[in-house]
Amino acid sequence: MDNTVSADLRDLDTSGPSGPRPRRTFSRRNIFLYGTLLVIALYYLLPLYVMVVTSLKGMPEIRLGNIFAPPVDVTFAPWVKAWSQACTGLNCDGLSRGFWNSVRITVPSVVLSIAIASVNGYALANWRFKGAETFFTILIFGAFIPYQVMLYPIVILLREMGLYGSLWGLVIVHCIFGMPILTLLFRNYFTSLPEELFKAGRVDGAGFWGIYLRIMVPMSLPIFVVALIIQVTGIWNDFLFGVVYTRPDTYPMTVQLNNIVNSVQGVKEYNVNMAATLLTGLVPLAIYFASGRFFVRGIAAGAVKG
Amino acid sequence: MESVIVKDLSLNFGAVKVLNSLNLAIEQGEFLVLLGPSGCGKSTLLNCVAGLLDVSAGQIFINGKNVTWEEPKDRGIGMVFQSYALYPQMSVAGNLSFGLRVSGMPRDEIDKRVSRAAEVLQIESLLNRRPAALSGGQRQRVAIGRALVRDVDVFLFDEPLSNLDAKLRSELRVEIKRLHQRLKNTMIYVTHDQIEAMTLADRIAVMKGGVIQQLDTPQAIYSQPVNRFVAGFIGSPGMNFLDGVLAKGPVFEADGLTVDLERYQFESTDGTGRTVQLGIRPEHVLIGEAAAAMPHTAETAVELVEPMGSDTLVWTRLGGQAFALRVDAERAVRDGDTIRIGFDPARASIFDAVSGERL
Ligand SMILES: Nc1ncnc2c1ncn2[C@@H]1O[C@H](COP(=O)(O)OP(=O)(O)OP(=O)(O)O)[C@@H](O)[C@H]1O
Ligand SMILES: [Mg+2]
Numbered sequence: 001m002d003n004t005v006s007a008d009l010r011d012l013d014t015s016g017p018s019g020p021r022p023r024r025t026f027s028r029r030n031i032f033l034y035g036t037l038l039v040i041a042l043y044y045l046l047p048l049y050v051m052v053v054t055s056l057k058g059m060p061e062i063r064l065g066n067i068f069a070p071p072v073d074v075t076f077a078p079w080v081k082a083w084s085q086a087c088t089g090l091n092c093d094g095l096s097r098g099f100w101n102s103v104r105i106t107v108p109s110v111v112l113s114i115a116i117a118s119v120n121g122y123a124l125a126n127w128r129f130k131g132a133e134t135f136f137t138i139l140i141f142g143a144f145i146p147y148q149v150m151l152y153p154i155v156i157l158l159r160e161m162g163l164y165g166s167l168w169g170l171v172i173v174h175c176i177f178g179m180p181i182l183t184l185l186f187r188n189y190f191t192s193l194p195e196e197l198f199k200a201g202r203v204d205g206a207g208f209w210g211i212y213l214r215i216m217v218p219m220s221l222p223i224f225v226v227a228l229i230i231q232v233t234g235i236w237n238d239f240l241f242g243v244v245y246t247r248p249d250t251y252p253m254t255v256q257l258n259n260i261v262n263s264v265q266g267v268k269e270y271n272v273n274m275a276a277t278l279l280t281g282l283v284p285l286a287i288y289f290a291s292g293r294f295f296v297r298g299i300a301a302g303a304v305k306g
Numbered sequence: 307m308e309s310v311i312v313k314d315l316s317l318n319f320g321a322v323k324v325l326n327s328l329n330l331a332i333e334q335g336e337f338l339v340l341l342g343p344s345g346c347g348k349s350t351l352l353n354c355v356a357g358l359l360d361v362s363a364g365q366i367f368i369n370g371k372n373v374t375w376e377e378p379k380d381r382g383i384g385m386v387f388q389s390y391a392l393y394p395q396m397s398v399a400g401n402l403s404f405g406l407r408v409s410g411m412p413r414d415e416i417d418k419r420v421s422r423a424a425e426v427l428q429i430e431s432l433l434n435r436r437p438a439a440l441s442g443g444q445r446q447r448v449a450i451g452r453a454l455v456r457d458v459d460v461f462l463f464d465e466p467l468s469n470l471d472a473k474l475r476s477e478l479r480v481e482i483k484r485l486h487q488r489l490k491n492t493m494i495y496v497t498h499d500q501i502e503a504m505t506l507a508d509r510i511a512v513m514k515g516g517v518i519q520q521l522d523t524p525q526a527i528y529s530q531p532v533n534r535f536v537a538g539f540i541g542s543p544g545m546n547f548l549d550g551v552l553a554k555g556p557v558f559e560a561d562g563l564t565v566d567l568e569r570y571q572f573e574s575t576d577g578t579g580r581t582v583q584l585g586i587r588p589e590h591v592l593i594g595e596a597a598a599a600m601p602h603t604a605e606t607a608v609e610l611v612e613p614m615g616s617d618t619l620v621w622t623r624l625g626g627q628a629f630a631l632r633v634d635a636e637r638a639v640r641d642g643d644t645i646r647i648g649f650d651p652a653r654a655s656i657f658d659a660v661s662g663e664r665l
Contacts (some may be wrong), residue, residue, distance in 0.1 A: 180588075194389055194391060196388070196389050196390075196391035197391045197393065199353075199356075199358050199385070199387065200385070200387060200391040200392075200393075200452070201382070202357075202358060202377070202378045202379070203356060203358070203375075203378045203379065203384070203385045203394075203405070204379065204404050204405030204408055204452070204456075205379030205405050205408045205409050206405075206408050210408055214404075214408075215393055217356065218395040219394055219395060230583075306459040
């Protein structure tokens, strides 16, 4: 028996392919793939490059008109001016005022909306109260109504409540408009967690809040980070609600930026405008970089069969 | 005294009736196994007893107290789930003590109970680990421990071993049996594994379509199944069923086969003339010289041989129908051999072909 097997092996032609299949670096497929990626990357990076170099040049250098040339004389004066001295039509203390307004709008909006939406999602996913489906349908339907339709009714509402023009008015608006998508996000996440964990919590005697705070939330870090990114970028970058629901002294950074860039007095200071724009975009950028590390998978590992 | 009583329990999911007027009484300290095919409502019944599902109708009593509207934590039950359901960010100790901490028990009492449960289940060395760092068997032990620390009278197990491999399953099965001997709690154990059911149970409730078909000791369920479903569900390899009619005598008649049923214990008397099925377990059929001593013998040809290690399943024909018998693995039986087989009709079962009920 053994003999026949080895005899067969001896007759085999073993000169053919063996081991891993060779991969060619410069195959046509690779050239096409990386070429496309490179072109797309350049397309997105070029404007950013122009902004950065322009913001580091003085006005005489900009007037030469060579927008792609790197700065000969690097200066940070435009950044300083954009932050603290640039003028809108109304005041001349730069973006700093708008920055602090934006912080005071974004932090409470993000915290409140995520807190409420996560509890909503948890209740919808796990407690299946009477009318839960109807509630959810209405909420999701709300996400499809264009903002513009509701702009003016909300102005009236806020005025009646005495909140029109205040930061808290805007915070409430952001919470309401973020609610459908965030609730959907959290509901779907909590539905995907094993239901037996919830049951185990109930048998162990934990109530609505006990299960939420001590079992669900600790398991849900990834989805909280996703919600955080969505909300911070969305609210920080918001212009429409900011311009409609606040007054000049409570304008968020985006509105302030617009007013600086579009102010009609004096010469256009391109370097200051570029620096101001970059400054405004720094916060969402920082959030992306900081939270990427928390995108850890497998938080629920070990809960169920492994 | 009864530990758990389920009275006229019904449960619907919308229009789907899963349980319909189900009654069940479980003795103090009894190990009851709910056995049945997938989707027959075992988990649903267990969840109703645990209070995780609101019943549509009926009542549940635990230790004489009506708990129909009580929260799970107030029912005096502990539950072990199929997927373990350990809290992933808590250590093993944290998992064990969670329920006690929620109830506000003093620290030293919690520690005492956790270490006692850990000792019983031999997981002392794992107390500081996270569930992710445990093997399947260890996880299931922790899950059992979580029910143990609560010091309850009734344990509910929902297929606790079905995620484990065969070897671990048989190990933990023995451990659960030991645990029951030691603690003497009432246990309700859901499974669709008949070996688990037979080995663990004081009594087995065989369920089908939300109805308890038979509630009896494992031995009675094995030897006196009340209907064809139970007979076919219990036993591996499964029971042989031969179609035929019941003739005067009484005898069972099929194509070229007549089995004298004089010694068979009929439950009902007017069976004659009905189409019936004769059920014989493969392990009750003898072969060779031993067969000659049996009340009924026959000569048949072997069609197929399935060696299973400990013994061999031999397929032949009886009354023109496929028929299996279990023989010792030592015995050399080959395809095409003619063998003499024999069985005792008193150990067989006869079912009405239409209703499936035992006659
Ligand atoms: N939430 C639900 N909504 C509607 N039907 C359900 C729901 N949960 C269970 N069912 C149905 O109830 C029946 C019984 O389910 P159950 O989970 O009790 O089965 P089981 O006997 O535990 O099965 P298994 O052995 O597969 O766990 C099934 O037919 C199932 O489809
Ligand atoms: Mg089940």
